[in-house]
Amino acid sequence: MTLQKSTTLLIVGGGPGGYVAALRAAQQGIATVLVEGSGVGGTCLNVGCIPSKALIHASAEFHRATRYGQKTSPLGITTAAPSIDLGQTVAWKDAMVSKLTSGVNGLLRKAGVELIQGWACILDGKTVEVEHSEGLMRVQCEHLMLATGSQAVALPHLPFGGDVLSSTQALSLAQVPTRFAVIGAGYIGLELGMAYARLGSQVTIVEASNRLLPGYDADLVKPVEASLKALGVQLQLSCSVKGFEAQTNTLSWTGPDSAEGRGQFDKVLVAVGRHPFTKGFGLESLQLAMNGKAIRVDDQCRTSMHQVWAIGDVTGEPMLAHRAMAQAEVAVDVIAGKNRHFMPASIPAVCFTDPEIVTAGITPEQATALGIDCITGIFLFAANGRAMTMEASTGFVRVVARRDNHAILGWQAVGEGVAELVSTFGLSLEMQSRLEDIAGTIHAHPSLGEALQEAAFHALGRGLHR
């Protein structure tokens, strides 16, 4: 027998987009059902942002201890040669994931969201069928919100399985691989490739483009390149992967000028991007307007069908958790009758490499391409006292502003710990700050944040510590 249920808002997918939408809707008194086929928290909490940052942290700690073990620390610290039990690291990471996902489950319960655990199949714009533990359930709704996320792109000649891993498997290995290949030098390839290099793997990165992190400006990537070199990571740029011979664990590729390359690897991580998750659950039947592989939405997260909404990765780039959450807030407010639009001044991005890279707003090149006459200010961490005390004097903060009225257009930074500066970057853009606002704000000393004030001073032609 098919169970029947009806609700005002039905959300498919319980990642950062879907669960935030469900909480916000319930807080506004909207009857809400959330359907999740796997784990609440989605990619981000279960197999994405949080587990990857946990592994990156563990690798940084291990690497620091290894440096001390080599008796080269100028701090005078020595330790015995460290070792790592990756199984224990993964268990620590899993416990953290479990704590966070239970927390989200608790919040949903407290808010009165009805969570249905099961895979949703869309029948039409108002009806979804879910197969769950008690059988088949048919849910009717006034508003349908699609928050189904994204999935890793597989290479046709290198399908996932065995020793060919997606990021999900790479986050739960039992042992540190001796030789680790990474296909793709984007976010995941560099974050996890560097983590395994710091854990002791010999890492080779094979990238199709002629540079690392093709989406980031070259000056920001240089310190990361230097760090990869210091870690002994082999870079194979402008390469196209040919295949993986499973019996001999041999990966082969073609490089520039058709040069053939090959190597033996215990594990191969394929990280060549993610695609919106739109197939296999009846979405095709709605015939929604698409934007490439993503569902097309307007600035209120409306799709081309009345009262069908979409948020998060399924709506395309940038596929970031904080964008999904921000879209969720807007879409729910619109459903609740408020006049909201998703028009952020910036969607900041952080790449958790060593050192970290942060961007918010536009670069000088982007400003020029837009025909905006801009000025820039830069401050190097080499001249920042706090950075020196942290042995983190690599990198810089750069600010971009309009020449005529000094309105800030963008921030870029690279350096250890700069991820924590991103909120200030975002806030200054959202508040439409001028260089004078940042220059006139007292920044506590010693802190990495002083580099923002110094960058603003520099842009205003009155650099202090440079």
Ligand code: FAD
């Ligand atoms: P998802 O989190 O993918 O959630 C979608 C949910 O929908 C899933 O739980 C899925 O099971 C469910 N679902 C799909 N179809 C159905 C169906 N038919 N029925 C029921 N349930 C369904 N972003 C950052 O901002 N910062 C980071 O540091 C970061 N690190 C990352 C690291 C890795 C390794 C990866 C893979 C991603 C990372 N991301 C990061 C990206 C981030 O995870 C995504 O942008 C974010 O999770 C998108 O949220 P979402 O709600 O749109 O989708």
Ligand code: NAD
């Ligand atoms: P990505 O788009 O960041 O990078 C993919 C890389 O693979 C690019 O450099 C591309 O040139 C390369 N590539 C594509 N096809 C290739 C091929 N056939 N052979 C070799 N190289 C190839 O994608 P990703 O690293 O898989 O990450 C997916 C998404 O997840 C990101 O775009 C981002 O939205 C999200 N993410 C964010 C964070 C973060 O915010 N810190 C971390 C991880 C993932």
